[in-house]
Amino acid sequence: MPHLHIEEFKEIEFPSSKDGVSFDFIADNINHKEERLISVKVEDDEFFLLVKNEEGRNLLKSDKLTRPASTYNVHKALATYAKAANINVISSNVPQNQKNIHLQEITALKDISYFAQNFPKDREIRIEVGFGSGRHLLHQALSNPEVLFIGIEIHHPSIEQVLKQIKIKNIENILLLSYDARLFMELVPSNIVDKIYVHFPVPWDKKPHRRVISTTFIEEARRILRVGGTLELRTDSENYYAYSYSTFIEFDRTTLHISKNKDIAVSSKYEDRWKKMQKNIYDLSMINDEESLELNIEGSFDFLDINLFKDNILKLHKEVHKFDGGFIHFERIYMLEDGVMLRLSMGSFDKPEHLYVIVKEDMAFYYPALPLKSKSNLCAHQFLNKVLHG
């Protein structure tokens, strides 16, 4: 995680800007005086920098929840803030170099709003979930130039590595997204995807709720796959395979194929590792045999009038409310010069979203981005609306 170890945090004037970076406001955690968030804009990216004291060290780093895919923009924001505030940096893992020319020209990296607004539908579509080193994704894209590949990953260094390869190999049929694939599935239109690859997902034996494969993931996969489209799981974990099989077999009107130690055209980094260790590799593919209803999620993330006084908003701290199909947790509260900011986790239990909401006198809004338009997020939003409406 990019960070600066600093001698002492110093405030600048807000709002202000320097070297193409704007710093709009600062938010103070009301329960942890030393923790603060600084809102930043670099190019089209809006995110927070986090000021924190960890184990006696003052750190200025990127905020995990809002961190953009462009590590370069995070580096730039950190270095520019330190320069603007004249902060003494003790050590840092932020390079001073210029932006990599390859990354500058890359248009393959999209954000979630690109897909939410106008999902590409003009070509055959295949999705790879958790592409890691990208060997399989790159190989497939080069072998099938007429197909559009969407690669989804949550690990930033993997995304940057694959972006470089896309540029070097001049590949034009890959789009990458830095997002939780389980949430992404909920905005894909129905019946348009040809293949979904899930190769060597993390087995999460001790935290099964974090697994990619689940009943809801398969439901969404079925909905977005066209008739005859396939979901391909490849795993070295016998336990994960057995769990997945018992989850897949619950579904009607699907065809399942199972194979063991099948060689495929390209071996991923993980696969090479397991093969060297002579582990078995299991393939489970599900063919969708049924057309699904169109995706129809109605609702908005607008807020009604805000009637809850600040003191009552502060009392929400740590409250958890559960409702049918989801929950909302008021994790942290921050003071702003002209309002308060809430950090929430909300939505469905197995794949919650973490978000910030700013509340000022008589208005509220999500910042810097709206939640994904899913049924459970809309339910959580309705609940939040009622709470803030008073």
Ligand SMILES: C[S@@+](CC[C@H](N)C(=O)[O-])C[C@H]1O[C@@H](n2cnc3c(N)ncnc32)[C@H](O)[C@@H]1O
């Ligand atoms: C064990 S690695 C396998 C990588 C690659 N498929 C391969 O075979 O080498 C699993 C990858 O899935 C990614 N991942 C885990 N959960 C994810 C999620 N919910 N959405 C997107 N990617 C995820 C991880 O960051 C990691 O890179």
